[in-house]
Amino acid sequence: MQKEVTIYDLARELNLSPATISRGLKKSTALNKSTVQRILAKAEEMGYRHNNFASNLRNKRTKTLGIIVPRLNSYFMTSVLAGMEDVASKEGYDLIISQSLEKSELEKSNANTMFNKRIDGLLISLAYNTTDLTHIQPFFDRQIPVVFFDRSFPGVESTSVVIDNYQAAYKATAHLLEQGCRKIMHLTGDLTRDIYADRLKGYKDALDEYNIPFDQKRVVTSTLNEQDATNFANAILAMDRAQRPDAVFCANDVSAVYCMVQLKQHGIRIPDDIAFVGFNNDAVSRMIEPNLTTIDYPGNKIGEVAVSCLINLLKGDENVKNTNRIILHSSLLVRGSSLKKK
Amino acid sequence: MQKEVTIYDLARELNLSPATISRGLKKSTALNKSTVQRILAKAEEMGYRHNNFASNLRNKRTKTLGIIVPRLNSYFMTSVLAGMEDVASKEGYDLIISQSLEKSELEKSNANTMFNKRIDGLLISLAYNTTDLTHIQPFFDRQIPVVFFDRSFPGVESTSVVIDNYQAAYKATAHLLEQGCRKIMHLTGDLTRDIYADRLKGYKDALDEYNIPFDQKRVVTSTLNEQDATNFANAILAMDRAQRPDAVFCANDVSAVYCMVQLKQHGIRIPDDIAFVGFNNDAVSRMIEPNLTTIDYPGNKIGEVAVSCLINLLKGDENVKNTNRIILHSSLLVRGSSLKKK
DNA sequence: TTCAAATATGCAACCGATTGCATATTTTTT
DNA sequence: AAAAAATATGCAATCGGTTGCATATTTGAA
Structure with a gap:
């Protein structure tokens, strides 16, 4: 050496x-x-x-940002991360990344680890079943800035960078309505996560706009994994003709795809019998047949914005302190799974 | 504060x-x-x-490991990372993760950044088009241990943690032969990456075992992305009856899936007309119909082993210095895409 | 009781960069 | 030419933990 x-x-x-x-x-x-x-x-x-260590020691800053995400294995998350990496490295910040694997327990332990590593700021997208922020409290207590992205927490004081879930869901549902669908089901995630609550609201308001009465039985809450999607499909298959939906709006692409696979195996034609719209524009949306209509939103941008925000907070920019919700736009990608009219 | x-x-x-x-x-x-x-x-x-900084300053160690991967967006990579995180955090190491996005250029720049951040060790899975290791040389020069995983470099002196690509490809091909296939094509990646070269060898040897002559025209090299897979499918569609393969063995699941989608759209039945085997056991392998037969290998384990190795190297364990290739087992998951016999 | 061995704790010099304040040098002003 | 202002550089303490060596205390053996 x-x-x-x-x-x-x-x-x-x-x-x-x-x-x-x-x-x-x-x-x-x-x-x-x-x-x-x-x-x-x-x-x-x-x-x-x-030598960063000498410098950090003296400056009492670590020049490191912590990132906690549910999972890294989606195209969306990868893009978010790439965006974050980009901005962070330009500003001379390191990133420490960890996965909660959708488990609140693991999220808590990761947050704790990061706290002990003295990250300068935290970027977090919450796990499905996180219901309180006690694990984030130490950061709040020490005034370490926290920025939520994608999956935020209702009523939290920190800045969040999210997409217009409401608008997106509204557009998705309106699109199905325009295609002539009238019995639209909605497969969603845990409604305490506001992204799902917002999407539900968009779905409802679109129905309302078309004077379709909202029916609670048409909304199914799940964890959006393979098993739940398959169960959901089976439940549809078990319905009698009159009850069966003519469209399904899923809160993510993966669940939509698993659901479609199961339905197709039982002879349901898509989109003729049932039209589908997903959410995320995951790679799988182009692997299923017919290709899945979905909501596309700019992962890179979210990452970039979230990190810029955090860094501004670190610089003590007062403007940012008051902005506590940044909403980015998303768009509907219409593909075969929802095109009934030719 | x-x-x-x-x-x-x-x-x-x-x-x-x-x-x-x-x-x-x-x-x-x-x-x-x-x-x-x-x-x-x-x-x-x-x-x-x-306070890590005071401690690192004194110890002249950063207790940080750098990880460079091509992309994070596969189930496999996510598992590898989870395994790495697990072992690393138990041993008190931080991880810095970055993506090369399959670009050698970006890989070089990431390696350089990590070198300047003084990581204690490097874990790297090479980009498709990396043809030399000059960017890793500074690590070698300063005796900073480097462990390659999954995608290694032929003849490199460092430890590599890989799977038995040869065996896996052999098993996959043999399985197709047992199903009665005789005209088996192989879609592979860049053959300078030894994982692909090894798989090709396994494919060849299995054919040999069944006394099927090897035909260079049946092997197609590509980048394994969506475009290439679709092109490959189109090439198959353009062949005349006699030439057409009765099976395809793809070097990853994603390419297999895109290829299947395209073929199915043109009326090819799977597995009856053409059977498919992929590689990786990605989530998409269970989204396509019929479900894709594939090679499953333990991402977690690879991550764990790679980090353990690196840490042993850091501890100056001489045993590890001499082991420069660790091969983990994988298994064939037979699913609908290759089952011709019922 | 005395001395050696074992156990327990302290001293003080690092590790390398940062920065308020002081000092030295040059330029400008009167 | 002297004083004031501006520019350039150095001094030395500081950040917080680590560790070789020294010292102090206890235990055990002779």
Whole structure:
């Protein structure tokens, strides 16, 4: 292990003090321009690498942001992360990423770990079954900024970066109505997660707009996993003709796809018998036949915005403190699964 | 911002020296057991948090491992990461994760960033088009251990953790042969990545075992993305009856699925006309109809093993230095896409 | 009782960058 | 030419934990 070059080494070589070197490396304007140049050149020449630990210790900042997500294995999350990485690295921040695997327990433990690692700020998208924020409280107590993204918590004081779930669901439902569907079911997730509550509201309001009475029996709450989607499909298959929906709006693509697979295996034609709309524009939406109509929203953008926000908060930007909800736009991608009219 | 409790605060409260506190917090056996207990209790009571930066500065270790992966958006990668996270956090290591998005350029820049962040060790799965390891050289030069996983580099001196690609491909091909297929095509990735080269070898040897002559025209190299898979399907559709394969073995599930979708849309029946086997056991393999026969391998395990290895290397374990290839087992999951015999 | 061995704790010098304040040097003003 | 202002650089303390070596205390053996 060859030893590292420090500012003291540079100082000795250039006959300057370590203080001057430190300032030079940060291009301080207090220094003579030519001195700064000499320092930079020498640093390059000797292979100097900045030591974050010494610097963090002194500054009492870690220059690290923590990210907790339910799962990494969706195209959406990957895009969010890529966006976050992009902005964070430009601003010189590291990211520590962990998955809650949709389990509140694990989320708590991850939050705790990050707290102990002294991250400067936290970005979090909540697990399905998280019902309180006690695990986030330590951050609030120490004034460590927290930004929620995608899955936020109702009534929380922190900034959230979300999409217009209400609008998106409204558009999805209205689209099905325009296609002539009248018995539209909605497969949703845990309604304490406001993204799902908002989508439900959009669904309801679209029905209302078309004067279709809302029927509670047409809304099914689930965890949106493979098993639940299949069960949901089986429940549809068990219904008699009159009861059966002519369309289903699912709160994510994966559940829509599993549901479609099961229905198709039992002879249901899509979209003729039942039309489908999903949510997320996951890769699977283009693997199923017919391709799934879905809501597309810009993961990258969400990531970028969330990190920018957090960094502004860290910089103490007062404007950001007052903004506590940033809503990004999404769009409806119409594909075969919902096209009844040709 | 309330101020942090340090070992000096604890020392003052307990009338001990900071040195003793430091040892106590690490449960040093050099200390009286009751003293350790008192220290731990007091630390808990006062809300002490260990300061990594001070500690890293002193120890000249960052306790951080860097991970570079092509993409995070597969079930496999997510599992690998979960496994890595598990072991790493147990050993007190942080992870910094970044994606190369299959681009060698980005991989280089990520490696460079990690080098400057002074990670203690690197875990890397190479991008499709990485053809040299110059970007890893700085790690080798400073004796920073590097472990390759899944996608390794031929002839590299570092430890690699991989699956038995050869065996898996052999099993997959043999299975298709047992089902009566004789014209088996193989859609593969870049053959300079040894995982693909190994799979090709397994495919060849299985054919050989059944005395089927190998035909170079039956092997198609691609990037395994949606476009390439669709093109491949179109090529099959363009073949005349005699030429058409009766089975396809794809080097990943995603390409198999896209290919199947395209073929099905043109009336090809699966598995009757063409049987399919994929690789990875991605979630999509159970979304397509018929469900895709595929190779399942334990992502979690790969992650765990890779990190354990790296940590042993960091501990200077000589045994590990000599082991430079760890091969994990995988298994064939037979599903509808390849079952011709009922 | 005395001395050696074992056990328990403290001292103090690191690790490397940062920054308020002081000092030295140069430029500008009167 | 002297004083004031502006510019350039250095001093030294600080961030908090670690560890080799020294010292103090207890235990056990002779």
